[in-house]
Amino acid sequence: MDGIRSIRAKSGTNLGGASAHNRRIMIDALRVNGALSRADLARATGLTPQAVSNIIEELARDGLVRSQASVRKGRGQPATPYRLVPEGAFAIGLQIDRHVTRTVIVNLVGDVLVKMEAKLPPGGPAQGVVVILDLIRKAREALTAQAPEAEKRLVGLGVAMPGPFGINTLYDDPWMMTAWQNFPLMNRIAEGAGLEVALQNDAAAAATAERLLGAAHGLDHAICIYFGYGLGAGLILNGELYGGAHANAGEIGMILALVPGDGPDVEPLEHYASMAALCKLLDFDPSEPELFAMITDAILRGGPRLEQWMDSVAERLRRTVQILESIFDPQTIILCGGAPRVLIDRLVEKIEPLLPSIAERSRRYPEARLQAGLADPWSAALGAAAEPIARTFDPRFSAILKTV
Amino acid sequence: MDGIRSIRAKSGTNLGGASAHNRRIMIDALRVNGALSRADLARATGLTPQAVSNIIEELARDGLVRSQASVRKGRGQPATPYRLVPEGAFAIGLQIDRHVTRTVIVNLVGDVLVKMEAKLPPGGPAQGVVVILDLIRKAREALTAQAPEAEKRLVGLGVAMPGPFGINTLYDDPWMMTAWQNFPLMNRIAEGAGLEVALQNDAAAAATAERLLGAAHGLDHAICIYFGYGLGAGLILNGELYGGAHANAGEIGMILALVPGDGPDVEPLEHYASMAALCKLLDFDPSEPELFAMITDAILRGGPRLEQWMDSVAERLRRTVQILESIFDPQTIILCGGAPRVLIDRLVEKIEPLLPSIAERSRRYPEARLQAGLADPWSAALGAAAEPIARTFDPRFSAILKTV
DNA sequence: TTATTAAATCAATTCACTTGACTTATTAGT
């Protein structure tokens, strides 16, 4: 179809693109800095005070920002700070996991307003999608009960699923959800919900959440290692989530040998370091509703088998962190996950001390080389909800350009 | 100094930023597609024909593009294609290596017009900078002899040096050029040459060269593994070189254990896979002027020691490729280097077959998963020269924004 | 009390892209 004219070019832009960008940086600045006056915004963004005034006025009219009491801070007319209005926008997040689906609704600042989950029937996507659409409907009803005007301000629906996408049989195993990926799920959900739908893998979603309201808040270069049922990484580069050429970037669970002593038939990292591996070790059923509590208990009880597993996982992750630092030179690396808090915290402890790398610079950031992030069964769903917010309001190159 | 106002915000933009971007995408489109009519450009970029007409007219006035004979291609008025004018801009590249410094001057389309090198005196940067400035002066004289108008059209001077930067003693070894990095070299060169100066590590420079005129031409997601005296990677993400938070991204030479069988005291990858390691193996003096010829001879002669070394390097790089594919999901990976052609080609051969990864998709690009790129002692210098061209003419997010 | 400083606005201007009508040059079809 594009065989006739296969001209490769980037998109142009115009006044509208510039204007859209300026609106986004205002919202971004308020999100990162809390509350700022127009004069502050003008200085920080390089725009003229007049331009900022016009933009803020418009954003206020749209219900996205609001002034608060003016503050005297020295000579001169007192400044009127503006802040984001939490009820300015809402977004739905949906996580589709192996045995369960979860939905979350957040507002502009990332407050969670609705949380609901449902068991997925074993019949595969054709039956699953019915459950999913029903769950979304119920969540929206709950939202409307809390905030009657919210429906009008829904900016999108984000979906998080285990990756990688578009690869049918790399390893023919139950670790991947092949059937789900081949089903036209996004179309069905978009139709059913009447919203813009975007798909991310779990790790990317978790990174989106970390950036909106977690440890990566305001950072432009951060790597989030997502320790969930599988293992992945969300890459925040230049302030944006990086997806690679086919939206599968960050699949660190697929990495092979890492640890001294590994034999030639070593399996992918994910087969050692993941909740799936832990469930196998403890002989827990991953579909068990009380899984998180059971794992938390098991870790608190301790025991040699578990300690040994955590030590070996920590050793692999220590190597992984060193690789990621060498490759990305990030501000920080965040270990987060759809895993119990204790597990993430214990792993971060055990991964220290880190291996030498280029991140070992004399003048470090406020940020540590490695830190713990969100650890919650809901973190992927939360990240899915963060995606439409980020896509609508975060400054991004692609938001400036025309769509051809 | 910024303790008083520590407001974190992104820059805004205006008509000027949009306009600058549109000029850049025109040049980019012509670079990638060869020659295009205004109508083609309008369709490909999403701008109106009128806007394209104005921009092209201006670029032609500035001597950056030129029309060629019009072509009839069916019904309708024949199109007038435009192409880049090679003499529209020039840039100087400078490579500072352990024992030698090289300079290259290229034009807008990447033709090499001048190539010169000089031995670096052992006295360190204070004496080295004299040699360097003298070399640059001579190169410019040679340029003026060829193209009298070129001096006015010099857009900058790129410098390539071994990284990492800003890290004094990670490994205290002669592999790094600590003294050089602590010397205010860039200031001295900028003063001496009267040009904008930018610093990259060798691998980043090589990637810049691959993108301007090598295997990554027109690709937006490519990883260039640079096999030189050290080992590094240049990361082309979203069409731009990615430098990380501190310009040290891509230091894959620092990665530790990789290969099944490595012991716990494994050294960084670079100590196995690099020209430095090869020189050690063959007992060659790296400062030897005929080094490349000697290595080429040695490889053509073959021998068990060399084969074994290449096998082991190939095994490590195979793992590295699998890691990079898993992490970046790129369109392709390019093995290039300041190393003899035969070595690069033999390594690419030996690295095949690649390990399974997410890059193993059914519908591959035209591009292979792994391919050989530029292999030349001059490739880092060439890349250094490509940097100012890229910075001045390539579409980039930061080029749209105001400088605060 | 006055001068200084800073926030914020008003009104006019600018500039690059867009819009819509028009010209020019070629081929397809009768």
Add this chain to the structure above:
DNA sequence: ACTAATAAGTCAAGTGAATTGATTTAATAA
């Protein structure tokens, strides 16, 4: 050979968001 259709490209007026420069407002310092 003529006419209609198609496409490239231009002309001239219009648009919209940021800029410019003057002005107003409200605070503190001297």
